[in-house]
Amino acid sequence: MIRDMTQFGKVAVVMGGWAAEREVSLNSGKAVLAGLLKKGVDAHGVDAGRDVLDVLRRENYQRVFNILHGRGGEDGTLQGALDVLQIPYTGSGVMASAITMDKLMTKRIWTGSGLPTPAFEILTPESDFEEVVEKLGLPVMVKPAQEGSSIGMSKVTEAQQLKPAFEKAAQYDAVVFAEQWIIGEEYTVAMLGEEVLPPIRLQANADFYDYEAKYVSEDTQYHCPCGLDEQSLNALQTLTRTAFDVIGCKGWGRVDVMRDNMGTFWLIEVNTVPGMTDHSLVPMAARQHGLSFADLSVEILKSSLQAGSAE
Ligand SMILES: Nc1ncnc2c1ncn2[C@@H]1O[C@H](COP(=O)(O)OP(=O)(O)O)[C@@H](O)[C@H]1O
Ligand SMILES: [Mg+2]
Structure with a gap:
């Protein structure tokens, strides 16, 4: 445990931004800022606009806690800019952030590494949609x-329905x-430094864990501990750790997984800057692991001390 919070220097909690997830990021950022301040870190909130790099330099920030979700903050672009400025930051670097922002690229790496992810077909206006259905079966x-x-x-x-669904996407x-x-159950597994936190099982009262289920509905149920037997739990934790590591992810993040009715796990996606509001999933798993929200915030901040980000 780090007790001396001065070693972090002046920390910018960079939040908000211009992606679709702006509001969620502001909520995450406020919670993280409160957590870090509670622990005595010299932390300050920075609502990221296009001038964010100027602000960081002008105010002499020594470190960034990056809590920007989505494009601009989670996709490697901010990470690259911070590397140039030599300002260390939390979480994954340029390459892993860019790869995981793209679910298809992520799946290609997993497939190439022999890891299980559901079969897929790229769709274009020229696709033979019937052939795609023949290959993948239904539903997709x-x-x-x-x-x-x-x-x-x-x-x-x-x-x-496949063509209209393609046109919408x-x-x-x-x-x-x-x-x-x-068809089966949904899990999400958080990584924190070298640790794999206890998996969470999600039960949405909908067809899938959609926008409504994530941010609006009160009906989604979360199970942590997730109820798996020890052998399956170990398999899930080992698989998600490997999935995170082969992409080169660092610091913290969350891996989404489905488990089919035969008990086989299938990797879905990685989030390198997951939600950090009071009722978000990573804080839920951390609590089960014995870490308060404030403890968790400091543990994530510690990932900026590691080589690999800009230092
Ligand atoms: N192959 C799949 N089979 C069944 N359900 C899926 C599949 N892929 C995604 N889902 C459901 O859709 C939700 C969102 O998918 P995901 O790929 O994690 O996108 P995101 O979280 O970025 O919106 C998942 O949480 C899960 O409930
Ligand atoms: Mg997801």
Whole structure:
């Protein structure tokens, strides 16, 4: 445990930004800022505009706690700029942030590493949609490669729905793919430094954990401890750790997983800057692990001390 909070120097909690997740990020940022202040860190909130680099330099910040969700903050661009300025930051570096922002690139790396992720087909206006259905079976999930928060995604249960689902997703990103639907349970597993936190099982009262279930509905149930037997729990923790590491992710993050009715786990995606509000998933797993929100915030900040980010 680090007790001397002065070693972090003057810390900017960079939040907000210009991505679709701006409001969620502001909530996460406020909570993190309060947690760090409670522990005695010299932390300050910075609402990131396009002039964020000027602000960081002008105010002589020595370190960044990056809590920007989505494009601009979670995708490697801020990370690259901070590397140039030699300002250390929390979490993953340029490459892993950029890869995980794109679900398709992430799946390609997992596939290339022999890790299980549901079968997929890239969709274009020229796709033979019937052939895609033949290959993947039904249902499938249609996803824009680079959106978050379930935006533009649809579950397709009948062949003729695939084209309209593609057209909807294509409004959000130039790259769209269809993925085999996994019938079963959903888990998410948080990484904190070298540790794998206790997995959470999510039970949405909807077809899938969509935007409504994430941010609006009160009906989503979270189970932590997740109820898996020890062998399956170990398998899930080992798989998610490997999935995180092969992409080169660092510091902290969250891996989403489905488990089919045969008990096989399938990797879905990685979030390198997951939500940090009071009722977010990583703080929930940390609490089960014996870490308060403030403790967790300091542990994440410690990831900026490691080589690999800009130092
Ligand atoms: N292949 C799949 N099979 C079944 N459900 C899925 C599949 N992929 C995603 N989902 C459901 O959709 C939700 C959102 O998908 P995800 O890829 O994690 O996108 P994001 O969290 O960025 O919106 C998941 O939490 C899960 O409930
Ligand atoms: Mg997800």
